[in-house]
Amino acid sequence: MTTANTDLTAADYPLSVNRPDLLHTPTGKTLDDLTMDAVVAGDITAEDLRISPDTLKLQGQLAAAAGRRQLADNFTRASEMTAIPDAEVLDMYNSLRPNASSAAQLEELASRLENTYSATTCAALVREAAQVYAARNLLAEEA
Incomplete structure (x- = not known):
């Protein structure tokens, strides 16, 4: 409906x-x-x-x-x-903390949001956060 x-x-x-x-x-x-x-x-x-x-x-x-x-x-x-399970939402929250995720990890999260949950607006926010974190040196080191 x-x-x-x-x-x-x-x-x-x-x-x-x-x-x-x-x-x-x-x-x-x-x-x-x-x-x-x-x-x-x-x-x-x-x-x-x-x-x-x-x-x-x-x-x-x-x-x-x-x-x-x-x-x-x-x-x-x-x-x-x-549409996103509660455990995944908590993981998203933790991933979006400054210095918690690398650029690649945030892109993987954004892709998962788009492809698994059709959450395109959420994915765009994650990508925006990745850009801001990169500009402010707040990304985790690549593993």
Whole structure:
């Protein structure tokens, strides 16, 4: 259920009030489905309480409509990261610390993000970090 191509304006914020029809859990439940009765009945799982990639994309559209490009980019990266296993996200975090990775290691990470997870915006950020680290002498030595 993709809502990423929905045209939103800043007037649609907050989505939960102004456009709840666009919001769904990763399992497809609507906000109206998330009730205490559903929890007690066992109809709500932990997966139902996670944010969906589509919701993050919509939040990015709202940020862009409000002229907040960097925040929009953060939401885009976050939507991509929902497909990446938690352990991989932690490895990414550690790899992006200054002096933790070589240029080749960061390029390998960027390629993995693109090719394994289709996380092109995240990959671009890793490549940008590699360039900045190179300019500031913050890359690890090649192994």
